[in-house]
């Protein structure tokens with residue numbers, strides 16, 4: 001099969017477009033012929049590598065993918081050859097206490113497609129059958145692949161962990177990324193008022209088109225937490241979604257008493273200082289999570305397929321141009337999901 005792979009960590013130059021043996025589905029697995037893969041910043045972190053990350057080289061990037069069932073492994077049931085599917089890249093063992101109680105994103109033997117195992121920048125990938133969600137015949141593979149990681153992550157954070165309620169006020173810090181655009185979409189679907197802080201007028205315009213109610217341009221408002229405070233009649237917000245990290249202090253300042261800060265990642269530095277007085281004196285909660293469980297994935301994909309949630313797509317590149325696609329994403333030139341056309 002054709003694939004994009006790397007033999008050592010490094011910049012986009014380590015990615016090579018080459019042939020690699022097509023995987024054989026193991027018992028319980030389904031081989032998927034991929035038509036579209038979607039990018040995540042995670043792909044670039046994995047390509048760059050981090051201390052302690054030990055990959056079986058060569059490695060194939062990519063958590064998100066959609067395509068057609070190509071072959072069933074022994075004992076894999078419920079699918080027919082040619083059926084259209086999207087992959088849930090969050091892979092639990094289905095044996096540990098977390099998996100058995102429905103929290104497979106907290107699995108003791110957790111795997112993520114494209115991180116701890118070879119991923120979707122390829123013509124084929126083999127995954128356990130339970131990781132597949134069936135798509136309607138006419139559903140766009142780009143939308144499906146673009147939704148999988150970002151929407152399950154945002155849904156789990158906002159709804160399952162953050163317990164977002166209609167009528168609440170939500171601030172999203174950052175406008176362009178896949179999880180943040182998914183968060184705006186899910187927050188509006190949930191009947192909340194949404195504020196977005198962004199550094200780029202064009203991205204804020206697009207956030208408004210997604211339904212954001214109040215836009216704050218960080219390049220013009222040096223003290224954006226004060227701008228949020230004033231925009232909410234000096235009330236503050238119930239929930240802040242902060243996947244930057246280094247902005248936690250201004251984010252904590254924007255919260256009402258009893259407010260929640262939700263985080264699923266850090267696009268900025270992972271280490272920074274927090275003034276603890278804000279947390280106890282304002283009765284704040286900081287709620288972290290990553291990915292979602294099988295139940296949340298099915299729920300959010302049902303809403304995507306029904307058109308109630310609408311993933312934002314940016315640009316699509318051919319598989320062979322994955323390096324350029326990663327640069328486009330890394331440089332923040334995207335609004336929404338960057339995808340790869342595999343054929």
Ligand SMILES: [Zn+2]
Pocket residue numbers: 092093094095096097098099100104106107108109110
């Ligand atoms: Zn498990």
